Amino acid sequence: xxERPATGRGPTSTGPGRVLIAxxxxxxxxxTGRSSVQLLTKLDEAPVSYLLSAGAAAVYIAATVGxxxxxxxxxxxxxxxxxxxxxGVLAVGTASLLHPGWFADDTVWSGFGAxxxxxxxxxxxxxxxxxxxxxxxx
Amino acid sequence: MIDWLQSVLTLAALGLAALAGVYVAVDRLTDGWLxxxxxxLAAGLVAxxxxxxxxxxxxxxxxxxxxxxxxxxxxxxxPPLSTFWALGEPSRxxxxxxxxxxxxxxxxxxRLDQIWTAGG
Numbered sequence: 001x002x003e004r005p006a007t008g009r010g011p012t013s014t015g016p017g018r019v020l021i022a023x024x025x026x027x028x029x030x031x032t033g034r035s036s037v038q039l040l041t042k043l044d045e046a047p048v049s050y051l052l053s054a055g056a057a058a059v060y061i062a063a064t065v066g067x068x069x070x071x072x073x074x075x076x077x078x079x080x081x082x083x084x085x086x087x088g089v090l091a092v093g094t095a096s097l098l099h100p101g102w103f104a105d106d107t108v109w110s111g112f113g114a115x116x117x118x119x120x121x122x123x124x125x126x127x128x129x130x131x132x133x134x135x136x137x138x
Numbered sequence: 139m140i141d142w143l144q145s146v147l148t149l150a151a152l153g154l155a156a157l158a159g160v161y162v163a164v165d166r167l168t169d170g171w172l173x174x175x176x177x178x179l180a181a182g183l184v185a186x187x188x189x190x191x192x193x194x195x196x197x198x199x200x201x202x203x204x205x206x207x208x209x210x211x212x213x214x215x216x217p218p219l220s221t222f223w224a225l226g227e228p229s230r231x232x233x234x235x236x237x238x239x240x241x242x243x244x245x246x247x248x249r250l251d252q253i254w255t256a257g258g
Contacts, residue, residue, distance in 0.1 A: 021223075
Protein backbone atom coordinates (compact mmCIF):
# COMPACT_ATOMS: atom_id res chain seq x y z
CA UNK A 1 0.00 0.00 0.00
CA UNK A 2 2.99 2.31 -0.10
CA GLU A 3 6.40 3.07 -1.54
CA ARG A 4 8.57 0.02 -1.99
CA PRO A 5 11.02 0.20 0.90
CA ALA A 6 14.70 0.72 0.15
CA THR A 7 16.88 -2.37 0.23
CA GLY A 8 17.61 -3.37 3.80
CA ARG A 9 14.33 -2.28 5.39
CA GLY A 10 14.61 0.21 8.18
CA PRO A 11 13.16 -0.49 11.58
CA THR A 12 10.20 1.85 11.04
CA SER A 13 8.89 -0.27 8.16
CA THR A 14 8.97 -3.63 9.96
CA GLY A 15 6.60 -5.25 12.44
CA PRO A 16 3.77 -2.98 13.62
CA GLY A 17 5.27 -0.33 11.37
CA ARG A 18 3.87 -2.17 8.36
CA VAL A 19 0.32 -1.77 9.63
CA LEU A 20 1.01 1.88 10.50
CA ILE A 21 2.38 2.55 7.00
CA ALA A 22 -0.65 0.84 5.45
CA UNK A 23 -2.99 3.19 7.33
CA UNK A 24 -0.84 6.22 6.46
CA UNK A 25 -0.91 5.20 2.78
CA UNK A 26 -4.71 4.97 2.88
CA UNK A 27 -4.94 8.48 4.33
CA UNK A 28 -2.35 9.80 1.86
CA UNK A 29 -4.47 8.49 -1.01
CA UNK A 30 -7.79 9.54 0.50
CA UNK A 31 -6.68 13.09 1.35
CA THR A 32 -4.91 13.52 -1.99
CA GLY A 33 -7.93 12.33 -3.94
CA ARG A 34 -10.41 14.36 -1.95
CA SER A 35 -8.42 17.60 -1.96
CA SER A 36 -7.53 17.35 -5.67
CA VAL A 37 -11.19 17.03 -6.60
CA GLN A 38 -12.08 19.94 -4.29
CA LEU A 39 -9.26 22.20 -5.49
CA LEU A 40 -9.97 21.47 -9.16
CA THR A 41 -13.75 21.75 -9.07
CA LYS A 42 -14.74 24.18 -6.31
CA LEU A 43 -11.74 25.99 -4.82
CA ASP A 44 -13.68 29.26 -4.54
CA GLU A 45 -16.34 27.70 -2.27
CA ALA A 46 -14.08 27.04 0.71
CA PRO A 47 -10.44 27.87 -0.16
CA VAL A 48 -9.16 27.68 3.44
CA SER A 49 -10.66 24.25 4.02
CA TYR A 50 -9.52 22.81 0.70
CA LEU A 51 -5.98 24.17 0.95
CA LEU A 52 -5.77 22.77 4.50
CA SER A 53 -6.90 19.38 3.20
CA ALA A 54 -4.26 19.57 0.46
CA GLY A 55 -1.64 20.40 3.12
CA ALA A 56 -2.82 17.42 5.16
CA ALA A 57 -2.49 15.23 2.05
CA ALA A 58 1.14 16.36 1.61
CA VAL A 59 1.83 15.60 5.28
CA TYR A 60 0.36 12.08 4.96
CA ILE A 61 2.40 11.39 1.83
CA ALA A 62 5.60 12.59 3.53
CA ALA A 63 4.87 10.48 6.63
CA THR A 64 4.16 7.37 4.52
CA VAL A 65 7.39 7.73 2.54
CA GLY A 66 9.40 8.67 5.63
CA UNK A 67 8.22 5.59 7.54
CA UNK A 68 8.53 3.19 4.60
CA UNK A 69 12.12 4.10 3.71
CA UNK A 70 15.03 3.28 5.96
CA UNK A 71 17.54 6.12 5.67
CA UNK A 72 18.31 8.66 8.38
CA UNK A 73 16.89 11.38 6.14
CA UNK A 74 13.65 9.40 5.80
CA UNK A 75 13.39 9.16 9.59
CA UNK A 76 13.79 12.95 9.89
CA UNK A 77 11.13 13.37 7.20
CA UNK A 78 8.77 11.09 9.14
CA UNK A 79 9.48 12.97 12.39
CA UNK A 80 8.77 16.33 10.79
CA UNK A 81 5.66 15.13 8.95
CA UNK A 82 4.12 13.36 11.93
CA UNK A 83 4.98 16.30 14.20
CA UNK A 84 3.21 18.70 11.83
CA UNK A 85 0.32 16.22 11.57
CA UNK A 86 -0.08 16.08 15.36
CA UNK A 87 0.00 19.88 15.70
CA GLY A 88 -2.24 20.26 12.64
CA VAL A 89 -5.00 17.97 13.82
CA LEU A 90 -4.97 19.58 17.29
CA ALA A 91 -4.91 23.14 15.93
CA VAL A 92 -7.48 22.62 13.17
CA GLY A 93 -9.62 20.42 15.41
CA THR A 94 -9.71 23.06 18.15
CA ALA A 95 -10.24 25.93 15.70
CA SER A 96 -13.04 24.10 13.92
CA LEU A 97 -14.93 23.74 17.21
CA LEU A 98 -14.24 27.26 18.55
CA HIS A 99 -14.55 29.16 15.26
CA PRO A 100 -16.67 27.11 12.86
CA GLY A 101 -17.04 30.21 10.69
CA TRP A 102 -13.39 30.05 9.66
CA PHE A 103 -14.07 26.94 7.63
CA ALA A 104 -16.68 26.95 4.89
CA ASP A 105 -16.38 23.17 4.48
CA ASP A 106 -15.00 20.31 6.55
CA THR A 107 -11.33 19.36 6.33
CA VAL A 108 -9.73 16.02 7.12
CA TRP A 109 -8.82 17.44 10.53
CA SER A 110 -12.11 19.18 11.41
CA GLY A 111 -13.51 18.13 14.80
CA PHE A 112 -10.24 16.22 15.41
CA GLY A 113 -10.98 13.96 12.44
CA ALA A 114 -14.54 13.09 13.50
CA UNK A 115 -15.51 12.60 9.84
CA UNK A 116 -12.92 9.82 9.60
CA UNK A 117 -13.72 8.00 12.82
CA UNK A 118 -11.10 10.04 14.74
CA UNK A 119 -8.38 8.04 13.03
CA UNK A 120 -6.65 11.33 12.07
CA UNK A 121 -6.30 12.09 15.80
CA UNK A 122 -5.03 8.66 16.83
CA UNK A 123 -2.72 8.16 13.85
CA UNK A 124 -0.08 10.81 14.70
CA UNK A 125 -0.02 9.57 18.32
CA UNK A 126 0.66 6.05 17.07
CA UNK A 127 3.21 7.44 14.62
CA UNK A 128 5.11 9.39 17.29
CA UNK A 129 5.01 6.41 19.64
CA UNK A 130 6.40 4.21 16.89
CA UNK A 131 9.21 6.67 16.12
CA UNK A 132 10.16 6.75 19.81
CA UNK A 133 9.97 2.97 20.10
CA UNK A 134 12.23 2.37 17.08
CA UNK A 135 14.71 5.12 17.99
CA UNK A 136 17.28 3.10 19.93
CA UNK A 137 17.74 0.62 17.08
CA UNK A 138 19.32 3.17 14.77
CA MET B 139 -25.91 0.40 -7.32
CA ILE B 140 -26.83 -3.21 -6.77
CA ASP B 141 -27.62 -3.48 -3.07
CA TRP B 142 -27.11 -7.22 -2.71
CA LEU B 143 -23.71 -7.12 -4.37
CA GLN B 144 -22.58 -4.36 -2.02
CA SER B 145 -23.89 -6.27 0.98
CA VAL B 146 -22.06 -9.43 -0.10
CA LEU B 147 -18.84 -7.50 -0.69
CA THR B 148 -19.16 -5.72 2.67
CA LEU B 149 -19.64 -9.02 4.50
CA ALA B 150 -16.79 -10.63 2.55
CA ALA B 151 -14.45 -7.76 3.43
CA LEU B 152 -15.40 -7.84 7.11
CA GLY B 153 -14.87 -11.60 6.93
CA LEU B 154 -11.34 -10.97 5.64
CA ALA B 155 -10.63 -8.61 8.55
CA ALA B 156 -11.96 -11.23 10.99
CA LEU B 157 -10.06 -14.10 9.34
CA ALA B 158 -6.82 -12.10 9.29
CA GLY B 159 -7.49 -11.19 12.93
CA VAL B 160 -7.70 -14.89 13.81
CA TYR B 161 -4.47 -15.58 11.89
CA VAL B 162 -2.71 -12.80 13.82
CA ALA B 163 -4.16 -14.00 17.14
CA VAL B 164 -2.97 -17.60 16.70
CA ASP B 165 0.31 -16.45 15.11
CA ARG B 166 -0.36 -18.14 11.78
CA LEU B 167 1.35 -16.65 8.73
CA THR B 168 -0.48 -15.72 5.54
CA ASP B 169 -1.11 -18.98 3.67
CA GLY B 170 -2.88 -20.25 0.57
CA TRP B 171 -6.30 -20.25 2.25
CA LEU B 172 -6.08 -16.60 3.22
CA UNK B 173 -4.75 -15.66 -0.21
CA UNK B 174 -7.60 -17.62 -1.85
CA UNK B 175 -10.10 -15.66 0.24
CA UNK B 176 -8.45 -12.40 -0.84
CA UNK B 177 -8.62 -13.57 -4.46
CA UNK B 178 -12.38 -14.22 -4.17
CA LEU B 179 -12.90 -10.75 -2.69
CA ALA B 180 -10.77 -9.29 -5.48
CA ALA B 181 -12.91 -11.06 -8.11
CA GLY B 182 -16.05 -9.65 -6.52
CA LEU B 183 -14.62 -6.14 -6.60
CA VAL B 184 -13.66 -6.52 -10.27
CA ALA B 185 -17.22 -7.67 -11.00
CA UNK B 186 -18.51 -4.60 -9.20
CA UNK B 187 -16.20 -2.36 -11.27
CA UNK B 188 -17.71 -3.78 -14.48
CA UNK B 189 -21.29 -3.59 -13.19
CA UNK B 190 -20.71 -0.08 -11.86
CA UNK B 191 -19.38 1.25 -15.17
CA UNK B 192 -22.27 -0.33 -17.08
CA UNK B 193 -24.81 1.18 -14.66
CA UNK B 194 -23.08 4.55 -14.84
CA UNK B 195 -23.25 4.49 -18.64
CA UNK B 196 -26.97 3.68 -18.55
CA UNK B 197 -28.15 5.89 -15.72
CA UNK B 198 -29.89 9.14 -16.43
CA UNK B 199 -29.11 10.40 -12.94
CA UNK B 200 -26.53 13.10 -12.32
CA UNK B 201 -23.85 10.91 -10.73
CA UNK B 202 -20.33 12.34 -10.36
CA UNK B 203 -18.83 9.85 -12.82
CA UNK B 204 -15.16 10.67 -12.25
CA UNK B 205 -15.34 10.23 -8.48
CA UNK B 206 -17.59 7.17 -8.81
CA UNK B 207 -15.16 5.38 -11.15
CA UNK B 208 -12.22 6.46 -8.97
CA UNK B 209 -13.82 4.67 -6.01
CA UNK B 210 -14.62 1.59 -8.13
CA UNK B 211 -11.00 1.40 -9.31
CA UNK B 212 -9.66 2.20 -5.85
CA UNK B 213 -11.63 -0.74 -4.43
CA UNK B 214 -10.19 -3.09 -7.06
CA UNK B 215 -6.67 -1.96 -6.11
CA UNK B 216 -7.06 -2.74 -2.38
CA PRO B 217 -6.53 -6.56 -2.60
CA PRO B 218 -3.38 -6.48 -4.80
CA LEU B 219 -1.76 -3.56 -2.98
CA SER B 220 -2.50 -4.97 0.46
CA THR B 221 -1.19 -8.37 -0.68
CA PHE B 222 2.02 -6.77 -1.91
CA TRP B 223 2.43 -5.03 1.43
CA ALA B 224 1.33 -8.05 3.51
CA LEU B 225 3.67 -10.52 1.80
CA GLY B 226 6.57 -8.06 1.93
CA GLU B 227 7.18 -9.20 5.48
CA PRO B 228 6.23 -12.75 6.48
CA SER B 229 5.17 -11.98 10.03
CA ARG B 230 2.08 -11.34 12.15
CA UNK B 231 2.32 -7.67 11.24
CA UNK B 232 2.36 -8.55 7.55
CA UNK B 233 -0.86 -10.53 7.93
CA UNK B 234 -2.36 -7.71 10.02
CA UNK B 235 -2.26 -5.52 6.91
CA UNK B 236 -5.27 -7.58 5.73
CA UNK B 237 -7.20 -6.39 8.80
CA UNK B 238 -6.69 -2.82 7.61
CA UNK B 239 -7.70 -3.81 4.06
CA UNK B 240 -10.78 -5.68 5.27
CA UNK B 241 -11.95 -2.66 7.28
CA UNK B 242 -11.13 -0.19 4.51
CA UNK B 243 -13.25 -1.88 1.84
CA UNK B 244 -16.63 -1.43 3.67
CA UNK B 245 -15.83 2.27 4.18
CA UNK B 246 -15.09 2.70 0.48
CA UNK B 247 -18.27 0.75 -0.42
CA UNK B 248 -20.30 3.06 1.81
CA ARG B 249 -18.82 6.16 0.15
CA LEU B 250 -19.41 4.57 -3.27
CA ASP B 251 -23.07 4.10 -2.43
CA GLN B 252 -23.33 7.69 -1.15
CA ILE B 253 -21.81 9.04 -4.38
CA TRP B 254 -24.27 6.96 -6.42
CA THR B 255 -27.26 8.01 -4.30
CA ALA B 256 -26.23 11.69 -4.34
CA GLY B 257 -26.77 11.61 -8.09
CA GLY B 258 -30.46 10.92 -7.42
